[in-house]
Amino acid sequence: MIKSITRNPYIIFxxxxxxxACFIIINRAPELHDDEVRYLEFAQHLLKGFYSPKYPHINxxxxxxxxxxxxxFAxxxxxxxxxxxxxxxxxxxAVVFLYKGLLIITNYQTAILCGIIMGIYPNILSVLTMVYTEPLTYCLVSGMLYSIIRCCYNKETKYLIVAGLTLGFLTLTKIIFGxxxxxxxxxxxxxxxxKKYKTNYIRSAKVLLIAFACTLPYLAYTYTLTGKLLYWGNSGGLSLYWMSSPFNYEYGDWKHPGLTNRQYPKLYNIKLKEFTGLLKKNHLQEVKIILRHNEIDRDELFKQAAVKNIKHNPIKFLQNYYYNISRMLFNFPYSYAYQDAAIIRNILTGSLVLWSSLACLVFTIYNWRKTVYPVKFILLITGVYLLLSGALSAYPRQLDVMIPVLLFWCGFVKANAMKFNFKYTVEGQNVIDEHQLTSINIPLPVAVEHAPPYASGIPTIK
Structure with a gap:
């Protein structure tokens, strides 16, 4: 009885x-701010039977x-x-799903450790009180991770469908996943x-197709509004425009099209006018012409301006990409901005994320053939997402939502790597590679008792 309680993640966490809940109650302001207003407006639109206003004010x-x-709620x-x-x-x-996913392919100690680290990850608090997409995205990423593991290990259709639906709703929440x-x-x-062995890739393709099918009603709707196929949203053009900025002291971070430079971090008023003047000097003429058009045409024109900037200044674009990665990890640099003391915390957490990722990458590459397929598939989705995020104006929250994957990855490596040895541990067992795994149907564990970390990542099941 006690043992079942201590192993129940819903009780543990x-x-x-x-x-x-207490943190939100203490710190949440009663008013809506910034993007929160837009999300509630969209919810009101859906209640009235539409999502975006019609042309020419498409949003x-x-x-x-x-x-x-x-x-x-609306x-x-x-x-x-x-x-x-x-x-x-x-x-x-999000914490519970991460724990349950790790418990399938590692052991109790690893799963509980990574779950606790996830729960105390400090960057969570920066968005916890906000009516923003990030908390839901954390949950969906962990849910996707867990459902993909079950899909690959159980090979039952219901888990494949759940994995696809989770990834599909994640795509509707964060359209970059499209x-x-x-x-x-x-x-x-x-x-x-x-490839000679196709089973795993076919299963992955099915998950991706189900996820894509979830987005088809939305894509059909955007087609009726814009006449454009696979049109996910009109926010990418402006983000890419700022990312492609060729000017000195501009590092790819997003600025308001009104060129007010009032985004984070806040500036001293004595310098605000001077820095805003620099923004307007560099961008006013071009932005003013683009803003004369409707929202969809603006998005296209911003993309065209960005492509022109990239073609003429490819080195500066690569520098801005590098700055984007730095902002995701360390929350700096920002264009025309002073330092913020909060960056110190981001330097500490970002450094842990960076070096943990590099260590896991070395172990995974060295043992690639011994790494079980669900880990590879999850890393593929994560890697593509991060590569694309780096090409747009990016911030810590773009990286933070993938922390469940990083902890899952670290947990898998920890459970399979010998101390001071790159190779995964094999204790009296033959290594089962990804091709052999496809022919095995393993039920989900009822309990995992201090399972030794095998190279295949498959736990001892009672």
């Missing part, structure tokens, strides 16, 4: 749910995934504090054509 700034979850005009409290549940479930789906599907189809 309950203190995190309580802490998250597809973000996908409908998050506004769909807000519809019941319908009954629920106070914002209760909407924010959803974040506590999202983050709690491009991730397409790129990953192309890669999987290429492997199906040229």
């Amino acid at each position: 309950l203190p995190f749910l309580i802490f998250y 597809l700034w973000n996908g409908p995934g998050y506004p769909i979850t807000l519809m019941p 319908a009954f005009n629920v106070p914002v504090i209760f909407i924010a409290l959803l974040n506590a549940i999202y983050m709690y479930m 491009y991730v789906l397409i790129m990953c599907l192309i890669i999987c189809l290429a492997f199906i054509l040229f």
Whole structure:
């Protein structure tokens, strides 16, 4: 009885749910701010039977995934504090899903350790009180991770469908995953054509196709509005424009098209006018012409201006890409901005993320053939997402939502790597590679008792 309670993740991680809820209640302001207003407006639109206003005022700034979850709250005009409290549940479930996923392919000690690290990850608190997409995205990423592992290990159709639906709703929440789906599907189809062992790649392609099918109603809707195929949203053009900026002291971070330079980090008022003047000197003429057009044409014109900048200044684009990676990890540099003391925390957490990722990358490459397929598939999705994120104006929150994957990866490597040895541990067992794994149907574990870390990542099951 006691043992079953101590191994129940919903009980183990309950203190995190309580802490998250208390933190939100104490720190949440009663008013809506910035992007929160837009998400609630989209929810109101959905309740009225549409998502975006019609031409010429089309607004597809973000996908409908998050506004769909807000519809019941918008319908009954629920106070914002209760909407924010959803974040506590999202983050709690993200920890639980990570634990359950790791328990399948590692052992109890590794799963509980990574779950605790996930629960105390400090960057969570920066978005926990906000009505933003990030807490839901944490939950969906962990849910995707867990469902893919079950799909690959159980080989039952229901888990394949759940994995696809989770990834599909993640795509509707973060539309950048639309491009991730397409790129990953192309890669999987290429492997199906040229690889001898196709079973895993076929299963991955099915997951991706189900996810893509989830987005088809939205894509059909955007086609009726814009006449453009595979049109996910109109926010990418402006982001790419700032990312491609060829000017000195501009590092690819997003700026308002009004060129006010009032984004994070906040500036001293004495310098605000001077820095805004530099922005206008560099961009006013071009931006002013683009803003004369409707929203969809603006998106296209910003993309064209970005492509022109990249062609004429490819080295500066690569520098901005490097700055983007730095911002995702360390929250700096920012254009025309002073230092912020909060960056110190980001330097510490970003350094841990960076060096942990590099260490895992070395172990994984060295043992690639011994790495089980679900880990490879999850890393493929994550890698494509991060590569694409680096090409747009990026911030820590773009990286933070993939922390469940990093912890999953670290946990898998920890459970399979001998201390001071690059090779995975094999204790009296033959190594089972990814091709042999496809012919085995392993039930989910009821309990995993201090399972030795095998090179295949398959635990001893009782």
